[in-house]
Amino acid sequence: MKKLLLFFPIFLFILGFSASCKFAPSQELGDTVAAEVFEPIDTAVLKQQQKEKMSKAKDSVDIFIIGEGSTRDKLQLISYPSHRDTMLFGKKRPLKVMGSADYGRVVRIVFVMGKDNTKLVKQVEEIKMDTAIATP
Numbered sequence: 111m112k113k114l115l116l117f118f119p120i121f122l123f124i125l126g127f128s129a130s131c132k133f134a135p136s137q138e139l140g141d142t143v144a145a146e147v148f149e150p151i152d153t154a155v156l157k158q159q160q161k162e163k164m165s166k167a168k169d170s171v172d173i174f175i176i177g178e179g180s181t182r183d184k185l186q187l188i189s190y191p192s193h194r195d196t197m198l199f200g201k202k203r204p205l206k207v208m209g210s211a212d213y214g215r216v217v218r219i220v221f222v223m224g225k226d227n228t229k230l231v232k233q234v235e236e237i238k239m240d241t242a243i244a245t246p
Contacts, residue, residue, distance in 0.1 A: 172220070173237065178213045185231050190216055202230040209236025 170190055177186030177196060189195040202222055211217060211234045220233035 172218055174217060174219055176211060176213055176215050176217055176234075180213065185234075187219065200224065200228060200230045202232045205231065206233040208234070209238075211236065 173190045174187035174197075175190050175193070177188045179186035179196075179198065183201060185199050185201055187197050187199060189197075199221075202224070209215075209217075216237045216239055218235045218237055219231055220235075221229045222232040224230045
């Protein structure tokens with residue numbers, strides 16, 4: 111009888127100890143990701159922010175990029191630095207060019223009014239973009 115009285119408490123203790131480990135919650139927090147990563151992006155707010163950035167960009171008054179639509183008689187100018195506006199102007203004869211006036215070059219333009227109140231390009235001056243890294 112004494113063996114039976116000792117057997118049941120020991121048996122319950124062993125059974126409870128092994129069962130409690132199985133039901134313990136596992137916490138592996140190293141692989142979790144915040145819920146905001148999975149939330150979809152609000153495109154309306156994003157577009158509004160992009161419009162505000164674009165409206166804040168100011169173009170230079172007489173600095174342009176020469177476009178590939180330029181011909182012998184016309185000069186296509188793309189606004190610098192925003193690249194938003196494209197304009198086509200006639201060339202005054204003779205056209206004074208200082209530096210290179212190839213496609214894609216950043217240039218300073220001097221305008222003059224033509225006979226029929228149109229803007230003509232009088233002078234094209236290349237602006238050298240300094241992209242070299244200064245060495246100490």
